[in-house]
Amino acid sequence: MHHNPKHTAGQVHKAEIRAIQLEKGKLPPQAVELEMAVLGALLIERKAADELFQVFTSEEVFYKDAHKAIFKAIKRLSDASSPIDILTVSNQLKIDGNHSVAGGDHYLIQLTQSVASSAHIEFHARIVLQAYMKRKVISICSEAIQFAYDADTDVFSLLDMMDTESTAINEIIARGRTEMSFSDALDRVVDRVKMLTDATTTLTGVETGFAKLNKHFGGWQPTDFIVIGARPGMGKTAFVIRTTVEAAKSGSPVGFVSLEMSTEQLVTRSVAVESAFHMNQLTKSGFEKQEYFSGLLRKVNEMRNLPIYIDDRPSLTIGEIKRKARLLKRKQGIKLLVVDYIQLAGAEGNEDDRVRVGKISRGLKSIAKELEITVIGLAQLSREVEKTATKRPALHHLKESGDIEQDADAVCFLFRPGYYGLEPDHEVIDHDCNTEFIIAKYRHGGVGTLGLSFDENKTKFMDRHEEEPANGYAAANDVVSQVPLPKIEPSQAFDNWSIQDQSDNNPPF
Template sequence: MEKSLNISPVRVDKTTIINLEKGKLPPQAVDIEEAVLGAMLIDIKAPGEVIDLLQPEVFYKEAHKYIYEAITQLFHSTPPQPIDLLTVSAQLKRNGKLELVGSDFYLIQLTQKIASSAHIVFHARIILQKYIQRSLITISSKLIEDCYDEGMDVFDLLDTAETNLYEITQGNLKKGYETAQSLVNQAKQRIEEISNKEGLSGIPTGFRKLDELTSGWQPSDLIIIAARPGMGKTAFVLSMARNIAVGSNEPVALFSLEMSSVQLITRLISSETGLTSEKLRKGTLEPHEWEQLNVKVKDLEKAPLYIDDTPSLSIFDLRAKARRLVSQHGIKLIVIDYLQLMSAGSSSKGGGNREQEISMISRSLKGLAKELNVPVIALSQLSRAVETRGSSKRPLLSDLRESGAIEQDADIVSFIYRPEYYKIDNWDDEEAAPTTNQGEFIVAKHRNGSLDNIRLKFIGSLGKFDNLDEYGMTYDDSMPSKMNLDAHNPFITPNLPSPNDAFGSSMNNNFDENSDVPF
């Protein structure tokens, strides 16, 4: 007799059964989509509540994308058109999409599936969540595929992944295009906001004439501030950062590749307290100066200023850190000190020369400004050609060091020029005014505005720039009452050292080779 075979039944666990039932359907909520569209068709107030939350591409069902697109077109038309069954049907017909959505019969069905628009915002957020889930799946799938490609640079993969995730976090996933109608409405809204806004449309620098020229640093602009060593590049951006973070309470991120964060904050303390950098460096403070130090740094302590002193920072690391700072702290301005100390990092291809590397870095900085929609300021060195010229040492665009791409990519190119550094005693203008303790901020390229040379006060012992007062008077020990009461000079404090004292007399001759400020 043949023995029967004992075959054990295949055991299928509960999880496997659930996965088989679910399959690989993308995250979706078609019934919620129907409820939202139906509410918009029956309630005149409903479209205004969700029109800023949703875009046509967030809908899973293709027909729903076409219907919502027709609704947004009616909503944004000039003047706005009423939104109901008849108008949406007519708009779909004009778009050639009415039959694709299932004709008028489908629109009628949508209105029958909802009684009111009471929970439309909550429902719209569910649709958006499902879209984000689908987007994450798409990004992850592409990332997995690229990870198996041995030819892909791992740092490029990291940067791409972080960029895509940041776009989702900010709710601005890349769109293929925008219509002229949408862009015109955005521009009109921006102009209206500016007209209703008191003050400047951009981030104020605290330098009056510069703000009048630029209306503040504008979002998405790349600003280059270039100068020869010793002109005061770092002093200028520190003074500006103080004005923005302390004066306007706007968050600022400063990436310093040259100086340590403690050195930078010490210079800011000098500006804020009126105590010379020499005293702070040596710690030779009198009892009343210690009290002055403790009292006057309180505003600086509370300022939304974030300093990163990572040396040899790569453009890849900068992008990653800048995205986190904007996301976590709402940074309104990014400053890099300075561009030539940055590296392209491992993401650079082909190991090109330094000029090509700087070109890539400047393009990346412009891309970062547009991506984060904040102004990015990059300091830059000038070539030695300035030193070889004759009597005029004023910088030119052709003096930008290592790459013409910097001039091409930047929205604003500016220079800092202090004739006193070259022992030039008078300005080369009709009045031949003295150059003592003055500098010039030269706007040599301004993509969206005019050009100008703006004179500023330079206080070397405190390592800062300030507004030149209305009458052109400069920092002088002989007029303490004017300097101490000037409302436009918030840094000025009593009993500051004179440029004619023992320290000030040697000020112009004691420049540290690696520093912008005489110490």
């Protein structure tokens, strides 16, 4: 394995693992005869290399050291566009210093006699690859067992190491998959267009919680990595809470990785978003009379069975987030994963912030593709945004944050001009809106700006089709409407919930 999961203990040697295997009287999985057939095919037909390299490209896949050396020589010749035959491979083995290890020219001749043609090389190669993957699983598990028995082992580092090794195996599998034919891809296009044509709604993905976003995106689409960036105070968390709750209400299970707020804080804000309750009631003042709790209990019971699964452990690494996402996909069938927010994810080593954020960004995109879910990652923008005259964020404000822009399928920004004492530009957004939802990049469609409505007093987003009660706090039949509520400033509301930049003097990336 590549990483030592222990703070003080030494690495377990491979020899110890082999000793464990020999004690059990078991030989590692292998397919030596098929390895010979694969190498023989490469030696007799040049085109065989092109087929094989679609399955694997590493000599480590082979079990016998002689076969590893021969494949390595063949790969070097192929990379140099040189002919591949017994003579050229023999010469390359001599250059590599592996001629005797490979068994000499006699063994090369023997390999060519082990197969009649390269007709079945891909099939043979996949069996060889399966044997290699089984050996890797045995190696990972054997080493993990040794570390697990050691008192000095850090269990979380051990899990990270196992996840890293497992991911490496998954990547080998992914490289070995047969590509989709153009004809099959065309069939998928036709199927999707038919589905869109027959649909009674434009919503083909996960509910966003906003009619305009549903129309533009068709809902959050599977395999998409969506980045929503903003400065503190713009309402990133309020936005994503609404989309989380609405997605869950529509029947789509949601995983929520909250790296900043606790589960209790997040759920409290969810109750406020879903009800006419004021955050001040839920966090500070409470209700004047006991009977006012009936409204709260009614709303809580309505929300109790929403399929929302929150992990609020701080500084989770991308490896830990991947493991959590896979678990939630397998057990709960999540269709949406939210990460709040990207820059707070922990490092997996001594990495600078740019490298760390870039690794997290790539990891979140890989989760979306692997699990076929939508991943929404919130991103906090640096203070450079506020040095501009308009305060309006743009793509170049993500340039310092690793590869977020490159990895994302969509990059969106939230901008509330009123936060800076500016008037909304109603040539850009509707007159009943006060927030710009800026779609700065969208891989599958157009860019532009949509208008959203943000209730500054309640710190929550509203959709245009919703109507707030006349008194601004609760419906007439809701008992809490009798409670007089103080108006609080937006900055106070956000400060209460710690979504301001805690280290504003230092950009978060």
